[in-house]
Amino acid sequence: MKILIIGAGGAIGKIITPALQVSHEVITAGRNNGDIIADISSTDSIENLFTKVSNIDAVICAAGDSISDNLSAMEESKYSLGLNQKLLAQINLVLIGLKFLNKNGSFTLISGKMGERPAKGSSGKAVANGAVNSFVLSAALEMPKGIRINAVSPSKISDISSTDLINAYLKSIGTATNGEIIRIGYN
Numbered sequence: 001m002k003i004l005i006i007g008a009g010g011a012i013g014k015i016i017t018p019a020l021q022v023s024h025e026v027i028t029a030g031r032n033n034g035d036i037i038a039d040i041s042s043t044d045s046i047e048n049l050f051t052k053v054s055n056i057d058a059v060i061c062a063a064g065d066s067i068s069d070n071l072s073a074m075e076e077s078k079y080s081l082g083l084n085q086k087l088l089a090q091i092n093l094v095l096i097g098l099k100f101l102n103k104n105g106s107f108t109l110i111s112g113k114m115g116e117r118p119a120k121g122s123s124g125k126a127v128a129n130g131a132v133n134s135f136v137l138s139a140a141l142e143m144p145k146g147i148r149i150n151a152v153s154p155s156k157i158s159d160i161s162s163t164d165l166i167n168a169y170l171k172s173i174g175t176a177t178n179g180e181i182i183r184i185g186y187n
């Protein structure tokens with residue numbers, strides 16, 4: 001399989017990228033590092049990214065900033081950052097990527113446990129994660145060309161095993177699952 005991983009240089013990306021490289025051809029992308037430099041919060045940059053890669057079977061996004069703070073310290077700009085950088089950036093990645101992805105390909109987006117099991121001070125992350133999940137559940141109903149879409153929703157990576165994280169990605173790219181929020185470490 002030929003896999004495009006956005007955010008391969010991050011904490012999650014550094015765990016899953018070498019594992020996927022064992023059996024797949026992997027192309028990495030990121031804002032400052034990767035085979036291709038791309039910023040998924042920019043439509044132009046996403047389009048440029050997809051014109052530089054071809055024949056992609058799976059797009060994995062392990063990128064998307066969001067800000068959390070105590071509710072009393074939150075303000076619109078902090079929510080906006082997560083909505084732009086994590087939610088709309090990933091939605092746009094799918095909308096544009098659909099034109100380029102191979103038949104029967106897959107998208108795996110990133111959300112996070114705070115979207116469903118928030119802790120105090122997490123509302124900035126929670127709203128972005130919850131909305132990513134909602135997008136995946138709804139978009140999965142309308143994916144063309146046999147394309148599937150799932151979200152990986154981990155707890156803090158320091159609280160989960162690398163094996164569980166890698167297996168979540170293998171499930172998303174390598175099985176028939178579609179519209180699934182693949183939860184890791186929710187106990």
Ligand SMILES: NC(=O)c1ccc[n+]([C@@H]2O[C@H](COP(=O)([O-])OP(=O)(O)OC[C@H]3O[C@@H](n4cnc5c(N)ncnc54)[C@H](OP(=O)(O)O)[C@@H]3O)[C@@H](O)[C@H]2O)c1
Pocket residue numbers: 006007008009010011012013029030031032033038039040041062063064065066085086089110111112113153154155156157158
């Ligand atoms: N780490 C956790 O415990 C955890 C748990 C649950 C969910 N998550 C979610 O998982 C995602 C990744 O987390 P992480 O901890 O791996 O983050 P990270 O260590 O900050 O890494 C993020 C990676 O994504 C890239 N990136 C960020 N924004 C981008 C953009 N607009 N366009 C292209 N690349 C971009 C970064 O590239 P540059 O370094 O080049 O900027 C970096 O390689 C986040 O959405 C986070 O909320 C993380």
